[in-house]
Amino acid sequence: xxxxxxxxxxxxxxxxxxxxxxxxxxxxxxxxxxxxxxxxxxxxxxxxxxxxxxxxxxxxxxxxxxxxxxxxxxxxxxxxxxxxxxxxxxxxxxxxxxxxxxxxxxxxxxxxxxxxxxxxxxxxxxxxxxxxxxxxxxxxxxxxxxxxxxxxxxxxxxxxxxxxxxxxxxxxxxxxxxxxxxxxxxxxxxxxxxxxxxxxxxxxxxxxxxxxxxxxxxxxxxxxxxxxxxxxxxxxxxxxxxxxxxxxxxxxxxxxxxxxxx
Amino acid sequence: xxxxxxxxxxxxxxxxxxxxxxxxxxxxxxxxxxxxxxxxxxxxxxxxxxxxxxxxxxxxxxxxxxxxxxxxxxxxxxxxxxxxxxxxxxxxxxxxxxxxxxxxxxxxxxxxxxxxxxxxxxxxxxxxxxxxxxxxxxxxxxxxxxxxxxxxxxxxxxxxxxxxxxxxxxxxxxxxxxxxxxxxxxxxxxxxxxxxxxxxxxxxxxxxxxxxxxxxxxxxxxxxxxxxxxxxxxxxxxxxxxxxxxxxxxxxxxxxxxxxxxxxxxxxxx
Numbered sequence: 160x161x162x163x164x165x166x167x168x169x170x171x172x173x174x175x176x177x178x179x180x181x182x183x184x185x186x187x188x189x190x191x192x193x194x195x196x197x198x199x200x201x202x203x204x205x206x207x208x209x210x211x212x213x214x215x216x217x218x219x220x221x222x223x224x225x226x227x228x229x230x231x232x233x234x235x236x237x238x239x240x241x242x243x244x245x246x247x248x249x250x251x252x253x254x255x256x257x258x259x260x261x262x263x264x265x266x267x268x269x270x271x272x273x274x275x276x277x278x279x280x281x282x283x284x285x286x287x288x289x290x291x292x293x294x295x296x297x298x299x300x301x302x303x304x305x306x307x308x309x310x311x312x313x314x315x316x317x318x319x320x321x322x323x324x325x326x327x328x329x330x331x332x333x334x335x336x337x338x339x340x341x342x343x344x345x346x347x348x349x350x351x352x353x354x355x356x357x358x359x360x361x362x363x364x365x366x367x368x369x370x371x372x373x374x375x376x377x378x379x380x381x382x383x384x385x386x387x388x389x390x391x392x393x394x395x396x397x398x399x400x401x402x403x404x405x406x407x408x409x410x411x412x413x414x415x416x417x418x419x420x421x
Numbered sequence: 422x423x424x425x426x427x428x429x430x431x432x433x434x435x436x437x438x439x440x441x442x443x444x445x446x447x448x449x450x451x452x453x454x455x456x457x458x459x460x461x462x463x464x465x466x467x468x469x470x471x472x473x474x475x476x477x478x479x480x481x482x483x484x485x486x487x488x489x490x491x492x493x494x495x496x497x498x499x500x501x502x503x504x505x506x507x508x509x510x511x512x513x514x515x516x517x518x519x520x521x522x523x524x525x526x527x528x529x530x531x532x533x534x535x536x537x538x539x540x541x542x543x544x545x546x547x548x549x550x551x552x553x554x555x556x557x558x559x560x561x562x563x564x565x566x567x568x569x570x571x572x573x574x575x576x577x578x579x580x581x582x583x584x585x586x587x588x589x590x591x592x593x594x595x596x597x598x599x600x601x602x603x604x605x606x607x608x609x610x611x612x613x614x615x616x617x618x619x620x621x622x623x624x625x626x627x628x629x630x631x632x633x634x635x636x637x638x639x640x641x642x643x644x645x646x647x648x649x650x651x652x653x654x655x656x657x658x659x660x661x662x663x664x665x666x667x668x669x670x671x672x673x674x675x676x677x678x679x680x681x682x683x684x685x686x687x688x689x690x691x
Contacts, residue, residue, distance in 0.1 A: 187521040309531040312517055319490050319510040320532050320576070366522045367556070 163279055164392065170281045170289050171384035171402065174342045174354065177293040179377025180300055181338055182355030183362070183369065184331065187311050191356050192242060193230070196249035197332070198339050198351040200226045202256025202273055205343075209263060216288050216340045223336030226252060227329065253348075276347035276399025278388065285344055292341035296334045303330060308369060346399035357406040358383060361413040379409055440468045443506055443580045443612045444489055448498035451484055458484045460636040461498065466580060471606060471613040471626060473643075476633035482616045483513075485633065486584050489614065509573025509611075511583040515565065517557050525560060526553045529572050539575060547571035548601065563594040570601065580612045581605065599626050 185194050201219045208218025226248060233244045260268055269277065281289075300307070310317045310327050318324050335355075342351050358379035359372065366372035386409075387402030442465040451459040458481045466472045474482045487493040488500055490510055517523055529540045544550045547570040552560055560568060573581060581602065603626050606613055615627070632638040 187518055189518065305531060305534075311521065312523070312528065312531060313512070313515055315487075315490075315492055315512060316510060316515070316532070316572075318492060319508060360520075363520055363522065367524065368522055368527060372522050 163281070164388075166281045166283065166286055167278045167388055167398070168385070170286055171278055171345055171388060172381050173286075173289050173293050174338070174345050175358070175380030175384045176377050177297050177338055178342065178354045178380050179358060179362075179375070180373035181296060181334060182357075182359040182380075183373045183376050184300075184307065184311065185335070185352075185355050186359045186363070187369075188331075190335075191352055192245050192249075194335055194339075194352040194355055196230070196245045196252070197223045197226060197335055198343075198348045199249045200252035200256070201339055201343055201348045201351075203252050203259060204256075204340075205268070205273060206256055206259035206263060209268075210259075214288075216292065216343075219340040219343060220336050222252075223339055224333060227332035227336065231325075231329070231332075272347070273343065274347045274349050275397060276343070276345050276350065276402075278345050278398035278402070279391070281344055289341045289344070292337045296337040296341070299330065299334050299337075303327060307331060346402055350399050350403050353403045353406060354380065354383075357403070357410050361406075361410040364413060364416075364418050379413075380406070383409055441503065442467050442501075443503050444614070445501045446485075446489065446495075446498065447501070449485070449488060449495050449500060450497045451481070451488055451493055452496040453484075453493075457635065459488065462633070462637055464489070464631060464637075466612040466614050468579065468612050469606060469610045470628050471603070471615060472629045472631060473615045473617050473627040474631050474633055475617060476638070480634045482633055483584060486582060486614065486616055490582060503579070507576055507579045509576050509578030509581045511566070511569045511573050511581065513584045514562070515569060519558055523557045524553070525549070525555050525557050525568055528557045528568070529575060532572065533576065535575055540571075543571040543574045546574055546605075548597075563598075566594070566598060567601075570598070574605075578609075578611055580614065582614045584616045602626075 185191055200222050204219035204222035205215040206218070207222060208215035211218065230244065230248065233239070233248075234241055257270075260270065271277075272280070306317070306322050306327055307330075309320070309322060310324055314324050317327075338355070339348070339351055342354060346354050359376040361379050362372045362375035366375055383406035384402055386405035388398065390396055390405065391398045391401040445465040446462055449459055449462040449464070450457065462481075462485060464472070464485065474485060476482050484493055488495060490508065491500070517528070526537075526540055526544070529535070529543065541550070541553070544553055547567045549564060549567045549571060552564060552568065557565075557568070583602070602613060602615075605611060627643055629640055630643045631640040
């Protein structure tokens with residue numbers, strides 16, 4: 160197998176592994192649209208990264224965190240519904256990113272690669288970033304696992320038990336930002352959320368514990384990456400969308416499988 | 422007539438009632454969105470004591486409980502807790518998202534590091550051992566109350582706080598639940614702060630009733646009020662307040678018990 164295929168496999172499987180547990184939380188906490196909003200802002204992070212001369216991934220994490228903080232602030236005011244606020248931030252940050260990149264005349268970026276991913280062009284350096292970011296996200300998630308579950312079940316109860324609910328919520332947003340930065344190259348910012356939620360949604364029916372669902376979501380994610388990548392190579396299809404189509408097919412198939420006593 | 426005479430079957434031992442309060446509010450005022458929800462409320466709960474909050478809808482019962490729990494900030498006044506007080510909170514209801522696969526046993530393990538044996542014991546104490554392996558979403562309202570009780574017990578609480586535990590439960594379930602709470606108070610000596618809309622069920626098992634309508638209208642021992650007409654005469658305002666409450670504040674009572682219609686629900690000042 161060619162090197163670039165191996166790198167693509169390694170990158171895709173690494174991301175799918177992290178996306179399983181984190182995506183399960185996105186599903187449990189009903190934060191799919193939130194994830195989408197963060198992902199859309201990533202392009203602005205790329206532009207800022209180039210502008211400041213730092214690695215674009217750092218720019219992405221920075222912008223995602225800033226956006227997450229802005230969201231928390233806006234939601235606290237309750238003047239507008241949550242989904243309205245998300246919609247405003249999501250599309251304006253994506254457009255801002257597109258405008259910023261157009262302004263940076265010296266910067267020649269492959270916009271399609273950022274929007275839809277370019278998994279076959281993953282470099283060894285990319286791979287290092289993906290694994291470093293992914294490991295940090297997974298480690299953080301494991302560390303906070305029980306408390307994040309408690310906060311997901313009921314924030315008031317968690318608060319009465321003395322858990323730092325706001326800090327946990329922010330930490331979770333930071334973890335999503337990390338995964339978005341790491342996964343951008345694989346499926347692109349427009350499709351990242353699907354890699355988080357589709358495998359998790361497919362895993363739900365077969366799971367009786369949160370951990371089982373998280374693990375199974377990882378397995379489904381890896382299967383989707385393998386299936387998508389193979390069909391991409393075979394039929395010369397775009398990598399990112401092929402992976403998402405494979406995930407969607409897996410989800411549909413999971414709906415057909417009968418599950419006992421449910 | 423002495424007040425002692427009016428408390429012939431007090432459950433509290435003198436030692437317990439002399440113990441310093443677990444929690445207390447002094448002049449607690451909470452304003453939310455320009456509205457005064459709580460107005461200078463003084464409340465105390467001592468170890469081994471069951472205190473019930475009653476009052477019409479919008480009286481601020483839940484807000485008072487949330488302030489005691491630290492979920493709502495006081496606009497003025499203070500909420501004092503005994504140092505490192507362990508509170509077991511039982512919310513009115515709890516809905517877990519259907520996408521989260523969670524058994525009752527696992528639900529109980531989320532809040533602190535606990536052993537499986539302790540979870541089993543808490544499930545038994547709350548009378549819901551048979552639900553251990555059930556998905557938490559399939560549990561009925563009354564069962565969920567008891568699961569939440571088990572959850573509160575796992576924290577080894579010194580103070581149990583229950584927000585309208587009778588809401589999701591039928592009459593039989595209510596009596597059962599209050600029986601359990603009373604047993605807990607006796608065996609563990611914990612204080613209990615209870616919000617209730619159903620005075621009849623709670624009456625017999627409460628040490629002290631606090632009637633709330635933004636401010637504290639009155640407080641007293643409900644069973645004494647009911648059993649001693651002379652006490653009622655002596656503390657007419659208080660006794661009336663309870664009667665008004667039971668009748669949902671759509672009217673008041675004159676001192677002879679006659680109904681006075683059109684009272685606005687400000688129970689102690691009619």
